[in-house]
Amino acid sequence: MDEPLNLVLFSGTDDKLQAAAILTAGAAALGRPVNVFLQYWALDAFRADRIDADHGLAPEAGTAGRTAVDALRKAGQASWAETLRQAKDIGSVDIQACSLSMDLLGIDETALDPIVDGVEGVTAFHISAGNGQIVFI
Amino acid sequence: MIETAATTAGTAITRTIDARGSYCPGPLMELIRAIREGQVGDVLAVRSTDGGSRVDIPKWIEKAGHRLVALETRDGFDEIVVEKVR
Numbered sequence: 001m002d003e004p005l006n007l008v009l010f011s012g013t014d015d016k017l018q019a020a021a022i023l024t025a026g027a028a029a030l031g032r033p034v035n036v037f038l039q040y041w042a043l044d045a046f047r048a049d050r051i052d053a054d055h056g057l058a059p060e061a062g063t064a065g066r067t068a069v070d071a072l073r074k075a076g077q078a079s080w081a082e083t084l085r086q087a088k089d090i091g092s093v094d095i096q097a098c099s100l101s102m103d104l105l106g107i108d109e110t111a112l113d114p115i116v117d118g119v120e121g122v123t124a125f126h127i128s129a130g131n132g133q134i135v136f137i
Numbered sequence: 138m139i140e141t142a143a144t145t146a147g148t149a150i151t152r153t154i155d156a157r158g159s160y161c162p163g164p165l166m167e168l169i170r171a172i173r174e175g176q177v178g179d180v181l182a183v184r185s186t187d188g189g190s191r192v193d194i195p196k197w198i199e200k201a202g203h204r205l206v207a208l209e210t211r212d213g214f215d216e217i218v219v220e221k222v223r
Contacts, residue, residue, distance in 0.1 A: 025162045029169055029197060077160045090169045 003132035004033040006125075011137060012041030014055045014080065015069060020137050021083035028091025035132075036084075037125045038116065039098040042137075044105055046097070048113040051081050084115055094128065096120045148206055150218065151179040157214050161189040165197055172203070172221050179221045180206060184214050191215045 005027040009020050020036070027034045038046055045055050057065055073079075078086070087093050097112060097119045109119050154171050156164035164185035171181055183194065191208060194217045198205045206218040 022162060025166060029162060029165055030200060072160065075160075076158050078163060083162075086163075086166045090166055090173075 002032065003130060004035050004128070006035045006037070006129040006132050006134045008037045008039060008125075008134060008136045009042035010039050011058065012043075012045040012055055013058050015057045015061060015065070016137050017042065017045060017055065017080040018083070021080035021087065023135075024093055025083050025087040025090075028087040028093055031091060033092040034087070034094070035125065035128045036093065036095040037098055037120075037122075038095065039101045040104070043097055043101045043107070046095075046113050046116050047107065047111055049111070051113045051115070052079065081113070081115065088115070096125060096128075098122065098125075148180055148218065150182045151175065153182045153184065155184050156190075157184050157186045159185070159187065161187045162193065163187070164190045165194055168194060168217075168219070169197075172201075172219070175221050177221055177223060180218060181221065182216055182218045184211075184216050186214045190217065194219075 005023070007020055007024065009017065011017070024034050024036065045051065057069060061069065084093070084095070095116050097109070097116055099119050099121050102109070102119055152171060152175065154167050156167045159167065164183055164187055168181065168183045175181060183190070185194075195205050195208060198219050203222045204220040206220050207216070209216045
């Protein structure tokens with residue numbers, strides 16, 4: 001149970017990031033450590049200047065999905081970024097940017113939101129992951 | 138919002154967390170924060186309109202080693218009362 005939960009975030013749409021943030025918060029609530037590894041389009045969403053921007057939804061959301069997501073947000077649902085901040089506040093959540101994706105996107109570490117703890121390679125992520133499951137979103 | 142009140146069972150509540158309008162897992166996270174800030178023996182009530190709370194919060198209370206004092210369904214929301222044991 002104390003093996004960490006390890007999430008690889010690849011998709012950068014708000015719905016998938018929200019789902020990942022909620023999974024993270026649940027594990028943090030139980031005292032289970034969480035390692036989050038940001039790759040590709042998910043990493044792009046963690047830029048400081050656009051973390052609170054609209055990152056769109058997965059294609060399967062469609063128009064009805066967009067309406068439903070907007071309604072929940074308007075009703076006061078916390079953003080995924082806020083949910084991750086809360087999860088970090090109550091538990092052990094380490095968020096690392098994939099160094100290869102940093103190069104791919106041409107991002108400097110200073111451009112990332114402070115919610116990101118650092119930049120590392122895939123090997124360091126696997127070492128942190130230990131024998132815990134790795135979930136790819 | 139923090140207020141002082143008493144349950145219908147008569148247990149003195151140290152603090153009430155009004156998490157109504159907050160979505161899963163917001164109410165639990167607010168409760169965890171309040172428990173961390175409180176003292177052993179404190180009795181905390183959390184109010185939630187999120188349907189998951191009445192399932193999740195008692196399970197969390199058991200796992201975290203605290204004591205579920207009451208789970209009441211009120212007018213449009215649930216109130217879960219917990220004693221901080223450790």
